[in-house]
Amino acid sequence: MSAKTVTRADLCEAVYQKVGLSRTESATLVELVLKEITDCLERGETVKLSSFGSFVVRKKGQRVGRNPKTGKEVPISPRRVMVFKPSAILKQRINSDGSEPLDFEITAEGGKEGQAKEG
Numbered sequence: 001m002s003a004k005t006v007t008r009a010d011l012c013e014a015v016y017q018k019v020g021l022s023r024t025e026s027a028t029l030v031e032l033v034l035k036e037i038t039d040c041l042e043r044g045e046t047v048k049l050s051s052f053g054s055f056v057v058r059k060k061g062q063r064v065g066r067n068p069k070t071g072k073e074v075p076i077s078p079r080r081v082m083v084f085k086p087s088a089i090l091k092q093r094i095n096s097d098g099s100e101p102l103d104f105e106i107t108a109e110g111g112k113e114g115q116a117k118e119g
Helices: 008-019 023-042 088-095
Strands: 047-049 053-060 063-066 073-076 079-086 102-106 112-116
Touching: 008 023, 023 047, 023 053, 079 088
Parallel strands: none
Antiparallel strands: 047 053, 053 079, 063 073, 102 112
16 A cells, blocks of 8 residues: 655645645645644644544653663653544544545534435
8 A cells, every 4th residue: 555645735736726826825824824733732732623633732751661672771751742633524534435425514613524425
């Protein structure tokens, strides 16, 4: 299985093609969105994107690790890590075999709600 890696340039091109902004405006928009997400995560805030998932910053305390070569115990200092938790809708889309088309509607809040079409 060889999957394509989507780059910033690919995102900018997609915005250019689908939204109709100029290439420069599309690149600026993508950069601003990524910067805002990054800034929020740096501050320790959770970033929740409806129908996509959540980026969560977790604090890990100090612990003792082990050097796999020598077996010697070494302290691992406390740090923050970022985890991504996909939404149920994203999980459903990833695991869909294509036999169940997904139906999305724009909600009153401007977000998307999605579910498999029945019938």
